[in-house]
């Protein structure tokens with residue numbers, strides 16, 4: 001059985017959790033705080049990050065985009081990528097935007113924990129979050145983000161938007177982007193999203 005090393009707020013781990021659930025792949029969930037000294041990630045990932053998908057033989061793969069690509073290759077049905085190459089590229093481009101929003105939120109979150117946070121640095125990260133959400137909003141319509149089928153693009157965008165509620169709640173993106181908010185509501189109604197709602201975690205060790 002696979003084991004996924006995850007964290008309750010992690011949007012990157014949530015992408016993998018949702019893909020595993022959508023593909024009906026059984027897995028054990030190992031939830032931890034990757035910022036604490038006792039994290040298991042260094043045993044599998046030289047970058048010391050989760051998610052890590054641990055194989056039955058104990059080896060691990062890491063980096064959410066790679067894990068999702070790996071799952072698409074090893075467990076191709078149901079397919080989470082479009083059938084056409086341009087659709088695949090569009091979905092991957094959306095994942096780049098969504099992950100970039102999450103990256104900026106992480107940097108903003110930890111900057112705020114510094115004794116003397118840099119206002120310039122935080123403003124820069126907020127700009128990236130707002131710009132990324134604007135780019136996603138420009139793609140949101142009545143259906144799913146790419147083609148007529150739920151897939152990777154929706155998983156990436158949905159997990160990024162869900163992460164904002166946990167780490168950047170003061171950004172009222174839904175008021176600015178009603179079509180994106182409606183898509184997000186549709187996605188959060190899916191069992192795979194409902195089962196993986198992000199929850200803040202208590203980080204009690206010094207990180208920055």
Ligand SMILES: N[C@@H](CCC(=O)N[C@@H](CS(=O)(=O)O)C(=O)NCC(=O)O)C(=O)O
Pocket residue numbers: 007009010011012013034035041047048049050051062063064065099106
């Ligand atoms: N690009 C990576 C980012 C993963 C990442 O930043 N994970 C965080 C946890 S969380 O922010 O997703 O909750 C982590 O393990 N950070 C520990 C560290 O960076 O040392 C991915 O997509 O998997």
